[in-house]
Amino acid sequence: MDLSLKIWRQKNKNEKGSMQDYSIKNIEPDMSFLEMLDVLNQQLISGGEEPVAFDHDCREGICGSCSLVINGAPHGPHKSTTTCQLHMRKFKSGDTIYIEPFRGSAFPIIKDLIVDRSSFDRIQQAGGYVSVNTSGNTVDANATPIPKPNADEAFKSAACIGCGACVAACKNSSAMLFVGAKVSQYAQLPQGKVERTERVKNMVVQMDKEGFGNCTNTGACEAHCPKEISLDNIVKLNREYLNSKIK
Amino acid sequence: MALSGIFLMIFLLQHLAINLTSLIPDNGETFNTISHFMGYNPIVQFVLQPILIFGVCFHFVMGFILEYQNRKARVQKYILHKTRSSWISRNMIISGLVILAFLILHFDDFWLPEINDKYINPVLPDPEKYFFHLQEQFYNQTYRTIFYCISFVLLGLHLNHGLASSFQSVGVSSANKHILKVAANVYSITITVGFISIAIFHYFIH
Numbered sequence: 001m002d003l004s005l006k007i008w009r010q011k012n013k014n015e016k017g018s019m020q021d022y023s024i025k026n027i028e029p030d031m032s033f034l035e036m037l038d039v040l041n042q043q044l045i046s047g048g049e050e051p052v053a054f055d056h057d058c059r060e061g062i063c064g065s066c067s068l069v070i071n072g073a074p075h076g077p078h079k080s081t082t083t084c085q086l087h088m089r090k091f092k093s094g095d096t097i098y099i100e101p102f103r104g105s106a107f108p109i110i111k112d113l114i115v116d117r118s119s120f121d122r123i124q125q126a127g128g129y130v131s132v133n134t135s136g137n138t139v140d141a142n143a144t145p146i147p148k149p150n151a152d153e154a155f156k157s158a159a160c161i162g163c164g165a166c167v168a169a170c171k172n173s174s175a176m177l178f179v180g181a182k183v184s185q186y187a188q189l190p191q192g193k194v195e196r197t198e199r200v201k202n203m204v205v206q207m208d209k210e211g212f213g214n215c216t217n218t219g220a221c222e223a224h225c226p227k228e229i230s231l232d233n234i235v236k237l238n239r240e241y242l243n244s245k246i247k
Numbered sequence: 248m249a250l251s252g253i254f255l256m257i258f259l260l261q262h263l264a265i266n267l268t269s270l271i272p273d274n275g276e277t278f279n280t281i282s283h284f285m286g287y288n289p290i291v292q293f294v295l296q297p298i299l300i301f302g303v304c305f306h307f308v309m310g311f312i313l314e315y316q317n318r319k320a321r322v323q324k325y326i327l328h329k330t331r332s333s334w335i336s337r338n339m340i341i342s343g344l345v346i347l348a349f350l351i352l353h354f355d356d357f358w359l360p361e362i363n364d365k366y367i368n369p370v371l372p373d374p375e376k377y378f379f380h381l382q383e384q385f386y387n388q389t390y391r392t393i394f395y396c397i398s399f400v401l402l403g404l405h406l407n408h409g410l411a412s413s414f415q416s417v418g419v420s421s422a423n424k425h426i427l428k429v430a431a432n433v434y435s436i437t438i439t440v441g442f443i444s445i446a447i448f449h450y451f452i453h
């Protein structure tokens with residue numbers, strides 16, 4: 001496959017970026033999208049040019065590191081797929097592919113296609129955990145009986161890999177789906193119920209502090225989430241938040 | 248935003264119900280009776296009307312604040328952004344602005360004359376005037392009727408997204424998502440078709 005690529009290049013956080021054109025030849029349809037970028041980078045390095053910086057780690061859809069807005073869609077055109085699991089067979093030879101970073105004021109660009117998603121870490125640190133005493137007598141979480149429907153629901157929410165595609169897809173750069181998934185995951189479990197009031201309050205305060213936008217229920221987050229985290233999580237977040245205000 | 252939206256949606260239903268009485272072939276008697284009651288009942292005038300005006304203003308102001316905050320959340324825009332979401336859900340501000348323009352015209356058409364008759368150049372209450380005034384505004388008034396109809400279509404789209412969205416925002420279970428979607432469709436179509444039929448009816452029939 002021969003492709004034309006338009007890639008966002010930006011030296012660092014402070015400098016202005018722009019789209020640059022590249023062409024690449026002989027790409028195998030079975031390559032992953034990131035492998036195609038590896039080939040491009042080899043080509044750039046051989047030509048004495050600066051390679052394109054992009055985030056990746058596991059390359060199997062579980063770490064949430066890979067990002068990229070491909071042809072206008074976070075994680076590309078294929079539903080329920082992370083960028084690292086997207087294959088070149090989804091494109092045609094001769095295609096022009098636009099590659100941009102996830103954009104949002106709370107996700108500042110570090111370089112090229114890499115953005116700083118530490119705002120998500122700070123939201124997690126604000127309440128996305130269950131406090132336990134780890135002095136040696138910690139009870140195994142599995143020793144607590146949990147009704148199957150609750151366990152299933154919690155598991156569905158826990159599938160969120162914290163990639164940030166929901167923010168990238170949302171016209172408001174809202175992080176409600178991510179925060180909703182984290183809050184609902186714990187709210188379903190007996191261990192998480194103890195701190196549920198403080199958790200939701202603190203996580204929402206931190207989310208607002210980071211500069212994410214407000215949810216207007218466009219549903220773009222759910223449609224682009226590679227882990228199919230449902231909008232239900234936002235409804236549950238709203239409910240948890242209202243309850244925490246009443247209490 | 249959601250709560251004021253829900254309040255305004257309830258108001259719109261009663262507004263439509265009253266306006267539909269103008270289609271009854273009784274020479275506007277029912278419409279006049281209800282309109283006169285609404286215009287002179289002290290609870291409606293001095294309790295409900297201020298609440299309504301506050302609700303409308305609050306909804307618009309909150310809408311602008313929300314839009315401002317949301318634009319600030321992505322200063323650098325995408326070169327290409329094609330997300331899987333409906334046009335209306337992404338452009339509530341556009342439909343909202345059309346509705347605002349419509350409201351200004353609508354106030355000028357119906358509310359300001361009423362305020363004038365009551366407080367600025369007071370005249371004796373005339374319980375027969377409402378139906379006549381309604382006919383006057385629409386009969387053969389092509390531009391006004393077209394603008395009203397376009398506004399009703401955008402209002403319907405705004406409500407279609409707004410209804411489902413506002414219930415989600417107040418945490419109503421999304422186990423009822425399909426019911427919400429159906430309710431949003433039924434409600435928005437009823438409001439749009441209802442108001443358009445009234446405008447067109449009075450455009451053609453005197």
Ligand code: SF4
Nearest residue numbers: 160161163164166225
């Ligand atoms: S909700 Fe989905 S899109 Fe958002 S961070 Fe989690 S996995 Fe990524």
Ligand code: FES
Nearest residue numbers: 057059064066084
């Ligand atoms: S690289 Fe880990 S999810 Fe894509």
